[in-house]
Amino acid sequence: MVERQVVSVREWPRHAGPEGISARAAAASPTDVSGARAAAALGAWSPDRAPESFPYQEVLDHFVAVGRMYAGERVTAPLRAIAVRVPADSWPLPLWLPSTVDQHNSTYDGYLLTRLLLSVVDLDDERSVGGLLGGLVADTLLAEAAMLRSTPGRVCRARTAAVASVLGRLSSSDGAAPADDREFADHAGRLATAFLAGLGREQALVIGIALLPITRMHDEHMFFRCVQIFEMIYAYLCRRIELAGVALLRGEIVAAGEQLDRAIWWLGLSRPLYRVLTTMPRRSFEIIRVHSDGRSAVQSRHYRRIELLCAPRPAGPPAVGLPPVEPVGATLQEIFTSIVDSIGRTTVAPLVCRMADLDRAWRAMKRTHWGVTLKIIGDDRGTGGTSGAEYLKRAAEVPLFPALVDGAEWPR
Numbered sequence: 228m229v230e231r232q233v234v235s236v237r238e239w240p241r242h243a244g245p246e247g248i249s250a251r252a253a254a255a256s257p258t259d260v261s262g263a264r265a266a267a268a269l270g271a272w273s274p275d276r277a278p279e280s281f282p283y284q285e286v287l288d289h290f291v292a293v294g295r296m297y298a299g300e301r302v303t304a305p306l307r308a309i310a311v312r313v314p315a316d317s318w319p320l321p322l323w324l325p326s327t328v329d330q331h332n333s334t335y336d337g338y339l340l341t342r343l344l345l346s347v348v349d350l351d352d353e354r355s356v357g358g359l360l361g362g363l364v365a366d367t368l369l370a371e372a373a374m375l376r377s378t379p380g381r382v383c384r385a386r387t388a389a390v391a392s393v394l395g396r397l398s399s400s401d402g403a404a405p406a407d408d409r410e411f412a413d414h415a416g417r418l419a420t421a422f423l424a425g426l427g428r429e430q431a432l433v434i435g436i437a438l439l440p441i442t443r444m445h446d447e448h449m450f451f452r453c454v455q456i457f458e459m460i461y462a463y464l465c466r467r468i469e470l471a472g473v474a475l476l477r478g479e480i481v482a483a484g485e486q487l488d489r490a491i492w493w494l495g496l497s498r499p500l501y502r503v504l505t506t507m508p509r510r511s512f513e514i515i516r517v518h519s520d521g522r523s524a525v526q527s528r529h530y531r532r533i534e535l536l537c538a539p540r541p542a543g544p545p546a547v548g549l550p551p552v553e554p555v556g557a558t559l560q561e562i563f564t565s566i567v568d569s570i571g572r573t574t575v576a577p578l579v580c581r582m583a584d585l586d587r588a589w590r591a592m593k594r595t596h597w598g599v600t601l602k603i604i605g606d607d608r609g610t611g612g613t614s615g616a617e618y619l620k621r622a623a624e625v626p627l628f629p630a631l632v633d634g635a636e637w638p639r
């Protein structure tokens with residue numbers, strides 16, 4: 228990975244809130260800003276000790292106070308030294324530490340701490356998936372509710388309501404929202420806290436430590452969590468599509484359709500999630516973008532793998548320097564076309580409908596992403612080296628299963 232320079236912001240906004248810095252950054256103590264507290268705690272810790280005794284909070288407080296890209300050498304130097312000495316079995320440190328010292332060699336997975344998140348989710352267990360995703364949403368809601376309480380008004384309310392509606396889909400929380408902003412903030416805070424309290428120890432720990440924003444901006448907390456949530460949805464989709472292929476190879480049409488049904492349900496979260504993202508102010512995103520060079524989601528392996536698992540894709544990477552995607556065997560479309568005649572077209576009809584539904588949902592998600600991008604960055608180029616919105620618009624036109632679109636003879 229190419230070494231990148233830290234790009235600096237001359238002056239952070241002074242206020243806390245939308246388009247401003249985070250409440251935690253605004254309230255940071257001088258020793259958290261300087262890193263003195265984190266450095267002292269790291270100096271007193273040794274890799275021979277149990278990972279649970281690691282001074283996460285002190286390190287996180289420094290990172291939140293200054294932004295990951297501006298973490299002080301007095302903190303990153305001991306983190307680097309610990310990263311090379313820490314035993315491989317001292318979870319979660321080997322998965323967490325690299326993202327604390329990636330200021331000059333950033334990647335998308337390092338930004339999101341993808342491997343750490345995947346270490347606490349069983350993609351074959353919906354409760355586990357719901358726990359992790361709901362926990363990430365609840366953590367976002369907690370931060371937005373706190374901001375609404377201190378800064379009541381339309382802007383904070385709209386985002387808090389949007390995040391609460393995502394959590395509502397993942398929990399049994401009721402949707403009735405008090406009209407008064409502060410009461411609504413308390414209500415939303417209680418929903419978030421109740422959800423977080425129901426999580427297992429490992430998921431709760433990971434949700435707490437997997438937030439390493441690269442800037443001091445309040446809006447990055449929301450953005451960071453949204454990207455993490457999408458990435459986990461993509462990972463889940465990969466698994467469901469793989470298993471649909473396995474079922475299809477065995478001739479189990481119903482089972483294959485059920486796998487795709489689950490994929491479609493979780494993909495349905497993308498619409499309310501993009502509603503949250505549309506609350507991103509342009510100015511904030513400009514600042515986040517300046518710092519996210521080398522961390523574009525165009526690098527997402529799970530996203531590209533979804534498309535590769537569905538059907539052969541036209542050759543040619545969309546951007547240079549993309550990480551390799553694990554090779555896939557026969558695609559779902561190839562398996563489908565190889566067995567369809569032996570199984571019979573009428574029998575496969577329900578599955579064709581599921582595949583068409585998945586394609587529709589996938590491309591709708593891509594079109595929404597294009598629309599949001601256009602609203603937030605206009606015609607600017609992407610940080611991943613593509614033409615930006617125009618590239619996304621074209622990408623949203625490519626079907627997941629071209630044979631189904633072209634082959635009008637498939638029964639539906």
Ligand code: HEM
Nearest residue numbers: 454457523524525527530600603609610611612613615622
């Ligand atoms: C403020 C909101 C967002 C903006 C303005 C934005 C912008 C962009 C742009 C310009 C690209 C083109 C690639 C590049 O050159 O960087 C891109 C690609 C991509 N973005 Fe976003 N994005 C946003 C949010 C998200 C979120 C939350 C996700 C969730 C993971 C995401 C996932 C992706 C993916 C997977 C690609 C690759 C698309 C492809 O190759 O077909 N984006 N984004």
